[in-house]
Amino acid sequence: MRLAVIGGDGIGPEVVAEGLRVLRAVHPKVETTEYDLGARRWHATGETLPDSVLAELRGHDAILLGAVGDPGVPSGVLERGLLLRLRFELDHHVNLRPVRLYPGVRSPLAGDPSIDMIVVREGTEGPYAGAGGVLRRGTPHEVATEESLNTRFGVERVVRDAFRRAARRERRQLTLVHKNNVLTKAGDLWSRTVAEVAVEFPEVQVGYQHVDAASMFFVTDPGRFDVVVTDNMFGDIITDIGAAITGGIGLAASGNLDPSGVHPSMFEPVHGSAPDIAGRQLADPTATVASVAMLLDHLGHADEAARVEAAVAASLASRAGSDAVTMSTRERGEDLATRAAG
Amino acid sequence: MRLAVIGGDGIGPEVVAEGLRVLRAVHPKVETTEYDLGARRWHATGETLPDSVLAELRGHDAILLGAVGDPGVPSGVLERGLLLRLRFELDHHVNLRPVRLYPGVRSPLAGDPSIDMIVVREGTEGPYAGAGGVLRRGTPHEVATEESLNTRFGVERVVRDAFRRAARRERRQLTLVHKNNVLTKAGDLWSRTVAEVAVEFPEVQVGYQHVDAASMFFVTDPGRFDVVVTDNMFGDIITDIGAAITGGIGLAASGNLDPSGVHPSMFEPVHGSAPDIAGRQLADPTATVASVAMLLDHLGHADEAARVEAAVAASLASRAGSDAVTMSTRERGEDLATRAAG
Numbered sequence: 298m299r300l301a302v303i304g305g306d307g308i309g310p311e312v313v314a315e316g317l318r319v320l321r322a323v324h325p326k327v328e329t330t331e332y333d334l335g336a337r338r339w340h341a342t343g344e345t346l347p348d349s350v351l352a353e354l355r356g357h358d359a360i361l362l363g364a365v366g367d368p369g370v371p372s373g374v375l376e377r378g379l380l381l382r383l384r385f386e387l388d389h390h391v392n393l394r395p396v397r398l399y400p401g402v403r404s405p406l407a408g409d410p411s412i413d414m415i416v417v418r419e420g421t422e423g424p425y426a427g428a429g430g431v432l433r434r435g436t437p438h439e440v441a442t443e444e445s446l447n448t449r450f451g452v453e454r455v456v457r458d459a460f461r462r463a464a465r466r467e468r469r470q471l472t473l474v475h476k477n478n479v480l481t482k483a484g485d486l487w488s489r490t491v492a493e494v495a496v497e498f499p500e501v502q503v504g505y506q507h508v509d510a511a512s513m514f515f516v517t518d519p520g521r522f523d524v525v526v527t528d529n530m531f532g533d534i535i536t537d538i539g540a541a542i543t544g545g546i547g548l549a550a551s552g553n554l555d556p557s558g559v560h561p562s563m564f565e566p567v568h569g570s571a572p573d574i575a576g577r578q579l580a581d582p583t584a585t586v587a588s589v590a591m592l593l594d595h596l597g598h599a600d601e602a603a604r605v606e607a608a609v610a611a612s613l614a615s616r617a618g619s620d621a622v623t624m625s626t627r628e629r630g631e632d633l634a635t636r637a638a639g
Numbered sequence: 640m641r642l643a644v645i646g647g648d649g650i651g652p653e654v655v656a657e658g659l660r661v662l663r664a665v666h667p668k669v670e671t672t673e674y675d676l677g678a679r680r681w682h683a684t685g686e687t688l689p690d691s692v693l694a695e696l697r698g699h700d701a702i703l704l705g706a707v708g709d710p711g712v713p714s715g716v717l718e719r720g721l722l723l724r725l726r727f728e729l730d731h732h733v734n735l736r737p738v739r740l741y742p743g744v745r746s747p748l749a750g751d752p753s754i755d756m757i758v759v760r761e762g763t764e765g766p767y768a769g770a771g772g773v774l775r776r777g778t779p780h781e782v783a784t785e786e787s788l789n790t791r792f793g794v795e796r797v798v799r800d801a802f803r804r805a806a807r808r809e810r811r812q813l814t815l816v817h818k819n820n821v822l823t824k825a826g827d828l829w830s831r832t833v834a835e836v837a838v839e840f841p842e843v844q845v846g847y848q849h850v851d852a853a854s855m856f857f858v859t860d861p862g863r864f865d866v867v868v869t870d871n872m873f874g875d876i877i878t879d880i881g882a883a884i885t886g887g888i889g890l891a892a893s894g895n896l897d898p899s900g901v902h903p904s905m906f907e908p909v910h911g912s913a914p915d916i917a918g919r920q921l922a923d924p925t926a927t928v929a930s931v932a933m934l935l936d937h938l939g940h941a942d943e944a945a946r947v948e949a950a951v952a953a954s955l956a957s958r959a960g961s962d963a964v965t966m967s968t969r970e971r972g973e974d975l976a977t978r979a980a981g
């Protein structure tokens with residue numbers, strides 16, 4: 298396995314080191330290349346993602362990213378120039394985000410409801426396309442537009458991916474989340490596409506929720522969701538609610554997938570670079586390790602993925618009720634690696 | 640007070656009747672005109688909001704709306720044709736939604752955190768403008784766009800309104816919620832406008848959260864928010880999370896305001912028409928009554944508004960711990976009216 302590694306900034310390199318430790322514990326044949334990208338590089342050189350680096354990244358089987366950013370970088374520079382550029386250039390149209398409350402993890406929701414869903418977020422279209430413009434900036438007559446671009450091609454492939462995932466699960470439910478009563482043009486495209494692809498998957502039960510109602514149900518009744526498919530912007534929001542209800546962003550894993558395999562997919566924890574705790578071995582590497590499980594699964598190593606998944610679950614269960622026990626980033630990684638190897 | 644009343648469909652007329660009962664208990668001089676709008680009228684006549692009705696509505700001091708819609712109306716018809724048309728035609732640019740956990744109300748969040756914020760949602764711009772288009776509908780080459788339109792004029796007036804509200808509150812905090820790292824054009828306009836208007840309000844402490852992070856914090860730490868100002872679409876989503884964490888959409892009130900007073904403002908509960916329980920006196924009129932308090936406040940009757948507010952709080956507190964006690968819609972309205980008149 299040829300893996301490109303982008304540790305990034307803040308706690309990124311620390312959690313990625315532990316992710317690699319666990320990866321190597323179950324899959325000894327990993328060849329890594331480290332890439333220096335993120336805030337540090339931008340401060341030093343003004344570069345976000347040089348074309349030559351992008352070309353090299355393409356030569357790998359997958360990418361593991363920690364976190365990028367620091368308060369000194371203007372908002373949008375690394376997002377548009379690095380993170381989103383990677384998603385768009387590498388055609389990461391399936392942004393996969395499991396939302397699962399592991400046994401032993403405390404939810405902020407009363408009664409610790411059972412939560413086990415996957416959000417399939419579109420990753421290369423919608424309001425993230427960067428389209429739109431500005432007129433008369435800085436005057437009282439300024440107009441700023443943002444354009445959400447949606448294509449049948451782009452919607453259909455992510456919808457079909459979500460149906461496939463739903464068909465493999467126990468409950469076999471798929472919920473489209475959109476706002477088709479207001480965003481009638483894109484909403485109509487999404488709704489029609491889901492209805493048409495549904496014909497190929499008669500075993501999957503299909504539902505629809507407006508994004509506002511879905512956001513509410515994530516809080517009041519998250520157990521009702523199995524697989525959720527949604528647009529790029531709505532997916533950004535509801536997956537953060539999903540992280541919140543399942544123990545916080547510190548545990549949330551994600552995969553930016555090109556399921557066709559043409560381009561390398563990228564795996565990353567949902568959390569940021571947390572500069573305030575960087576370098577102190579305080580970060581929890583669990584989300585990165587869970588992302589490594591997704592990476593293994595994506596590359597066809599289902600057994601190894603399952604072992605890492607089980608290690609994550611066991612490690613989280615072992616923490617239950619022992620609020621006082623804290624491990625350093627490295628100790629946690631060693632614990633996870635031991636469990637996964639075992 | 641000349642009040643236009645749109646009961647609407649399902650439970651709408653029932654809750655509006657109780658809202659009017661409470662209104663009359665504190666403000667005897669109310670002259671109401673009922674307007675038959677919503678799903679029933681659309682089924683009967685195909686009309687959503689005839690121009691002549693709109694013209695009549697303009698002649699009132701305010702509008703009280705229950706809820707419109709039923710499952711037989713295609714998605715978008717009443718939303719675009721009636722609800723949003725009213726907001727746009729009557730320039731309801733301040734969509735005001737208090738998010739408050741009343742004493743005695745159980746939150747789905749563990750530990751019943753203290754929650755007391757107002758969301759000031761822009762109501763006449765953004766992705767709700769209806770701009771965009773469709774090419775090659777129904778073909779594999781379909782393209783659908785949605786365009787978010789944002790103007791300095793539109794952003795500045797709602798931002799200034801939010802600052803004024805923040806300046807009148809105890810904590811005097813204002814948080815802009817947007818996604819300026821991805822929606823860089825509109826986000827830049829919003830961020831710059833907040834920074835510039837902030838100069839007029841040195842006593843207000845200003846913060847910023849991306850919409851995904853804000854959605855997370857609504858669940859994990861809602862107490863951190865005081866006044867939130869945000870765009871139309873983000874406001875739609877986060878106010879439903881706000882309703883969820885404060886006891887559900889059944890308690891959430893809202894005002895669609897033209898603070899200039901040129902057009903009548905409209906007040907409505909956030910919940911829908913709930914056809915499944917309509918006509919059975921099962922609906923909780925509390926959200927409508929809380930909307931009546933907002934109506935009174937908007938029309939300058941601050942004392943009367945406070946009495947209705949206090950009645951809502953007292954009624955909710957009296958329910959605490961007595962899950963078994965349920966009142967009919969009318970009994971609840973009578974209870975609220977008595978408390979408010981008291």
Ligand SMILES: CC(C)[C@H](C(=O)O)[C@@H](O)C(=O)O
Nearest residue numbers: 376380381533567820821851
């Ligand atoms: C950092 C940002 C560009 C990104 C997004 O909006 O997709 C993040 O919030 C995420 O969810 O991965």
Ligand SMILES: CC(C)[C@H](C(=O)O)[C@@H](O)C(=O)O
Nearest residue numbers: 478479509718722723875909
């Ligand atoms: C019914 C719909 C058009 C409306 C909106 O999206 O604004 C509703 O969700 C609301 O929040 O008032």
